[in-house]
Amino acid sequence: MPEQNLQGKVVLVAGGAKNLGGLISRTLAADGARIAVHYNSDATKAAAADTVAACIAAGGEAFAIQADLTSVAEIRRVLDAVTGRWGSLYACVNTTGMAVGHPMTEVTEEEFDRHFAINTKAAFFIMAEAARRIEDGGKIVNLVSSLLAAYTGRYSVYAGSKAPLEHFTRALSKELFGRSVSVNNIAPGPMDTPFFWDAAAPGEPEFSKSMSTSGELTKIEDIVPWVRFLLTGGWFANGQTLFVNGGFSTR
Numbered sequence: 212m213p214e215q216n217l218q219g220k221v222v223l224v225a226g227g228a229k230n231l232g233g234l235i236s237r238t239l240a241a242d243g244a245r246i247a248v249h250y251n252s253d254a255t256k257a258a259a260a261d262t263v264a265a266c267i268a269a270g271g272e273a274f275a276i277q278a279d280l281t282s283v284a285e286i287r288r289v290l291d292a293v294t295g296r297w298g299s300l301y302a303c304v305n306t307t308g309m310a311v312g313h314p315m316t317e318v319t320e321e322e323f324d325r326h327f328a329i330n331t332k333a334a335f336f337i338m339a340e341a342a343r344r345i346e347d348g349g350k351i352v353n354l355v356s357s358l359l360a361a362y363t364g365r366y367s368v369y370a371g372s373k374a375p376l377e378h379f380t381r382a383l384s385k386e387l388f389g390r391s392v393s394v395n396n397i398a399p400g401p402m403d404t405p406f407f408w409d410a411a412a413p414g415e416p417e418f419s420k421s422m423s424t425s426g427e428l429t430k431i432e433d434i435v436p437w438v439r440f441l442l443t444g445g446w447f448a449n450g451q452t453l454f455v456n457g458g459f460s461t462r
C-alpha cells in the first residue's frame with residue numbers, strides 16, 4: 212500500500228482535546244485531516260473548543276463532541292456522529308485513560324471498576340465500533356503504557372486494565388485481515404502531562420527521567436510522530452504494541 216495522505220481523511224481522536232490527544236488532533240488537522248475532537252468532562256470543554264479552532268486554523272476541518280465512553284451507546288453515538296457528518300471513517304485514535312498510583316492493598320473497588328470501565332471496556336468497544344465503520348485501508352490506534360513492559364508496584368490497576376488492549380489489538384487486527392486495516396497500540400513512557408504528575412509518587416519523576424536516554428520524561432511531541440506514522444507510511448505494522456519511551460522499558 213502506498214503512503215497515505217491525510218488530506219480530507221476522517222479521524223476520530225477520542226480524548227482529543229488536550230495533552231497528547233490535543234496535539235494529535237492539531238497535528239493531523241495540519242495534514243489536512245477532518246478531526247472529530249472527542250472530550251469527556253465539562254472541565255475539558257474549553258480545551259476542546261480551542262483545539263477545534265486550532266485544527267481549523269491549521270487548515271483542517273473539526274468539530275467537538277462530548278461523551279462518557281464507558282457507555283457503549285455513547286460510543287455508538289459518537290461514531291455515528293462522525294460518519295453522519297463526513298460519510299466515512301479513516302482512523303480512530305483512542306487516547307482515553309485513567310490512572311492512580313496506589314499499592315494494591317489501597318485500591319478501592321470503585322477505583323478498580325472505574326479503571327476497567329475506562330481503560331478496558333471503553334477501549335474494547337471503541338475498537339469494535341470503529342471496526343464496524345472503518346474504511347478499507349483504515350487505522351485504529353490505542354494509547355497504552357510502557358508500564359506493560361515494566362516490573363513495578365503501584366500501578367497494578369492502571370497497567371492491569373491497559374494490558375488487555377494488547378489482546379484486543381491482536382484479535383481485531385487478525386479479524387480485519389484482507390482489508391488493509393491496521394490495529395496497533397502505542398505505549399509511551401512516563402509522559403510530562405498532569406496525568407503522570409497526579410499519579411506519581413515522591414521521587415518517581417526523577418527516577419523516570421533517569422530511565423530514559425534523554426534524561427527527561429516522555430513528551431507528547433515524542434509520541435505524535437508515531438501516531439502520524441501509523442496513519443500514513445507505517446501501515447505494515449499490525450497487531451503490535453510499539454514502546455516509545457526513550458528506553459524506559461523494553462520487551
Ligand SMILES: NC(=O)c1ccc[n+]([C@@H]2O[C@H](COP(=O)([O-])OP(=O)(O)OC[C@H]3O[C@@H](n4cnc5c(N)ncnc54)[C@H](OP(=O)(O)O)[C@@H]3O)[C@@H](O)[C@H]2O)c1
Binds near residue numbers: 355
Ligand atoms: N501521561 C503519562 O504518563 C502516560 C504514559 C503512558 C501512557 N499514557 C496514556 O496516554 C493517554 C493520554 O494521556 P495524557 O497524558 O494525554 O492525559 P489526559 O489528557 O488526561 O488523557 C486522558 C483522557 O481520557 C479521557 N477520559 C477519561 N475518562 C473518560 C471517560 N469516561 N470517557 C471518555 N474519555 C475519558 C480524558 O478526558 P476528560 O479529562 O475530559 O475526562 C482525557 O482526555 C492515556 O491513555 C494514558 O493512559 C499516559
